[in-house]
Amino acid sequence: MKVLLIYDITEDKLRNKTANMCKDYGLIRVQYSAFFGEISRNLHGELTRRLKFLLKDSERSSVLIFPLSQDSLENVIKIDFNYSEDTYVNEV
């Protein structure tokens, strides 16, 4: 299944760990706090559980994981000025 995962996490350390976890599961960063990619149902469940555990002691955090249909993907609007993937390679 294709998913978009977005997060808003207060603590830098937890935000970094969340970003790294998304990469570990093969998701690709599309914005600073947004990852996209294909993931199996099992790994989707596993990632969800691990994020819940990781963030349970967070001061303030939100993660939203949207499954995306093929129709949705074919109709995404992308407005992009001087914004490329390597823009945030170093910003975790």
Add this chain to the structure above:
Amino acid sequence: MKVLLIYDITEDKLRNKTANMCKDYGLIRVQYSAFFGEISRNLHGELTRRLKFLLKDSERSSVLIFPLSQDSLENVIKIDFNYSEDTYVNEV
């Protein structure tokens, strides 16, 4: 149509204007840089055009607008710790 709009915008002024524009079109903030809501196809087109114009001189900016299916909405995973809507009412 239901949409999720996420953005990553360098300039504070443009980011504020983008957030206000999303509110003007009736979208609801679900995370600091993410808005969700119902919007007609016409207004979706209008909002897209206005954001392209607003951000055209931006140093670095990205806006992604995902149409969301009912199935997607029914299967959103929400991981939330101490995170409520009024969390960011004042942070534009």
